[in-house]
Amino acid sequence: MEYLRYGRDIGFSLRAATSDDAEFLVDMLVAAVNWDPAREVASRDQVLGDRRTAHYVEGWPQPGDLGVVAVDPGGQPIGAVWLRLFGTDDPGYGFVAADIPELSLGVVPAWRGKGVGHALLTEMARRAAGSGVTRICLSVERANRARRLYVEEGFTTVESGPAPTP
């Protein structure tokens, strides 16, 4: 009987995010805030100085946080996805309920379009399920190409409206 054996080098690997990744998560948060090249760039200080964005990474890792980092063959982080719970008194942009964690995602520019985003989302969903998380929320602007990625990974729209004012 003939059989075929396949292998594919995806060029990167995935691991759990740790406290050592705090700075990299800030990098990815800054990338997410600045997703639209047509807009004025928000600096790292601005992102960390604004409660509405800083609270996605503040004190990483906090109890309940869950994250996955993609690393290149040399071990350098190239992308990250993470989940954090928010309360009704301090909701994230994608807030749905206090027991539904919100997802943040970013990939460094040189690695975009190579499957890292898909891989991170799939792995995050697997690890979240393993931790008893059954629902995940997020917010994405309509024009962001990331939206298609989320739809392909099974996210569905629960609310839509105008983007919040900066």
Ligand SMILES: CC(C)(COP(=O)(O)OP(=O)(O)OC[C@H]1O[C@@H](n2cnc3c(N)ncnc32)[C@H](O)[C@@H]1OP(=O)(O)O)[C@@H](O)C(=O)NCCC(=O)NCCS
């Ligand atoms: C959105 C983002 C995380 C996607 O990561 P990625 O590693 O490029 O994703 P993938 O390679 O798995 O590609 C996912 C899809 O998005 C498309 N895509 C989205 N943004 C892209 C970009 N900037 N460059 C290339 N492809 C992009 C790909 O073509 C691909 O389409 P496909 O599923 O039909 O093949 C990444 O582009 C990024 O960090 N963008 C800036 C930060 C951001 O917008 N974060 C999300 C905020 S809600």
